Amino acid sequence: MDFKFKASSYDGYECYDEDKFHDECGVYGIYSKKDNLDVAKRTYYGLYALQHRGQESAGIATFDGSDMNCHKDMGLVSEIFSKKTLKELKGYGAIGHVRYSTAGGSSLKNAQPLMGKFKLGNIAIAHNGNLTNADIIKELLEESGCMFQTSTDTEVIINLISRGAKKGILQSVIDSMQAIKGSFAIVILTENELIGVRDPYGIRPLCLGKINESYVLASESCALNATGAEFIRDVEPGEVVVINEEGVKSIKFGEKSKLATCSFEYIYFARPDSVIDGISVNNSRYKAGIKLYEVAPVEADIVVGVPDSGMSAAMGYAKASGIPIDMALIKNKYIGRTFIAPTQEEREASVNVKLNVIKENVFGKRVVLIDDSIVRGTTSKRLVTMLKEAGASEVHFRVCSPMVKYPCYYGIDIPYRSQLIGEKMNEKEIGEVIGADSLVYLSKENLLECLDSDHGFCCGCFDGEYPISAPVKF
Incomplete structure (x- = not known):
């Protein structure tokens, strides 16, 4: 991962919003084995509601019980998906992603979700945030024989998970989350479940919703509203949420979990109709x-x-x-x-x-x-x-x-x-x-x-005090 921020952000290629911060992306996931909802269409509407979080690329991955399919491209959600492409994305589980690149370049190969197949079957992952130790982990993985097809830190995460497959998917996810540092709100789709993860400081938002007997994960509550889901709660810092046929299971992986939501979510990033960590x-x-x-x-x-x-x-x-x-x-x-x-x-x-x-x-x-x-x-x-x-x-x-x-x-x-x-x-x-x-x-x-609110916030861009140690200062 390159910690020198995207060249177009300071070389004069964007107009009005160039003089603003840019959030990396938004994620959405749905698991609907009991209700048999059109998960691709719901994910499309969820991403549409999260379009403000990233306009460079978008993608949706689904699993139908035998095959995992993905459609992604550069551009806006409305430009990438048609009725035809959505109809082809069949399944009972789906995850989606809208991207603005902060780690890795702006190109189709870096568009998400990323998909792979490993010992436990098919897997897809979408990530919002930045890993501060991704370059170190990537180097270690490369030395052990891993090959990388993208320049995103999301591929580091999926490789870590696949290497721990012998422990089972859940334990592998937990071990991987304990190894990475930085901010992350992650949705993972496997053949049997939808998994959501939020970093130990909750810097990036992630919430849980419900449609009938189906469950939804999203970066912001506005995406739940857009897809007819009832808001249940925010995913807690340092929490792994596992959604499958049995319902929702919660596991804490961060020993030092302490909420420090990014203050700019409230100032600029989030849609005004969202509620994040109890704050409108x-x-x-x-x-x-x-x-x-x-x-x-x-x-x-x-x-x-x-x-x-x-x-x-x-x-x-x-x-x-x-x-x-x-x-x-x-x-x-x-x-x-x-x-x-x-x-x-x-x-x-x-x-x-x-x-x-x-x-x-x-x-x-x-x-x-x-x-x-x-x-x-x-x-x-x-x-x-x-x-x-x-x-x-x-x-x-x-x-x-x-x-x-x-x-x-x-x-x-x-x-x-x-x-x-x-x-x-x-x-x-x-x-x-x-x-x-x-x-x-x-x-x-x-x-x-x-x-x-009584809980903490990340105000590092104002005072230089970060909840996690910064890799380098410019």
């Missing part, structure tokens, strides 16, 4: 907007949220301040996160392609602009410029997260530390660079108040 994503963002007004009130005429993840916070800010919220930035919903602009100049200008200003709503007005985060500052600067060119008399920028100063090693595509504007400048200097009349971030303490 929408409500946490709404509270962040209220908190922003409490810590940084300002006289203004309108509140504007940056679509999409800034909208809930903008509503909270408007409610707390009494300043009316208005629509001023329109997002082109037909351009995905991988919209390509080939040069730096075109990349910066292409913000206008994805976001445009309704001039009559901002002309002559003092604007409070609410966004979820600032990574490099390039998009923030462009947004302020767009609003002022449309006639806004003032633009006061409010950020729903603390200042990003450190890289992430746990499944987020993030720049080198040297390319984070928060590592180089203080709040006042950043405000001047992006052209805002004022700029205020939430503090880490403010953020944790908005999350309003």
Whole structure:
């Protein structure tokens, strides 16, 4: 695995969302031997609901009692699957995956689920997260004769499981999970069961749902809702969930299990209609907007949220301040996160392609602009410029997260530390660079108040304190 993050994330190939963090992927799994549901179609709808977590590739693997089949390709879920392909994916068990690469390159060979056949039969695996010791394990496996067809750390996991086959699939999975380090939410499909695993700190989300007598695993609860599943609970940190004809079995594999959910799941990654570890994503963002007004009130005429993840916070800010919220930035919903602009100049200008200003709503007005985060500052600067060119008399920028100063090693595509504007400048200097009349971030303490939970969170990108030791710092 290459810990130097994906080249396109810092070489100027993506537009508006290039200046955001990118989560690696989303996973979905279903086991329906009793109900005989159309598992491929349910998985398709589940992946569709998780599309925001990855737009580079998608895939579905199914098992029908004799054969395991898989269809995957580069692109969006709606582009990859047709009625014909879904009809061909028959079975009583299925797993699916949407991907944004952080480990391994963006290519079809790295698309998931990965499939294989070993001593115990067919197996397929899909993984969200990043392993911090994958390169070490891969080297050891290669020295013992293993061959690798992809550059993903997911293949490291499937090789570890296959090597322990003589112990049985469950014990092999547990042993493999104890060997790897980092963040992971994993779904595994075998010939007899569906298995879900969450890392000992629960950095990446995974939840369990039920449809009649069938069980579902998904990265977010919104995917359960989209497929008619009832939310049962979140998979606990350090837990293996085994689903088969007998029902659901739970096994703990992490001795030091302690919940430290990625705080950016609430700030940016997750869909607002999801609930992760008991916390409503929408409500946490709404509270962040209220908190922003409490810590940084300002006289203004309108509140504007940056679509999409800034909208809930903008509503909270408007409610707390009494300043009316208005629509001023329109997002082109037909351009995905991988919209390509080939040069730096075109990349910066292409913000206008994805976001445009309704001039009559901002002309002559003092604007409070609410966004979820600032990574490099390039998009923030462009947004302020767009609003002022449309006639806004003032633009006061409010950020729903603390200042990003450190890289992430746990499944987020993030720049080198040297390319984070928060590592180089203080709040006042950043405000001047992006052209805002004022700029205020939430503090880490403010953020944790908005999350309003006793359990822990990973805030490593803000304070450099990681729940798991980081492999290297840039």
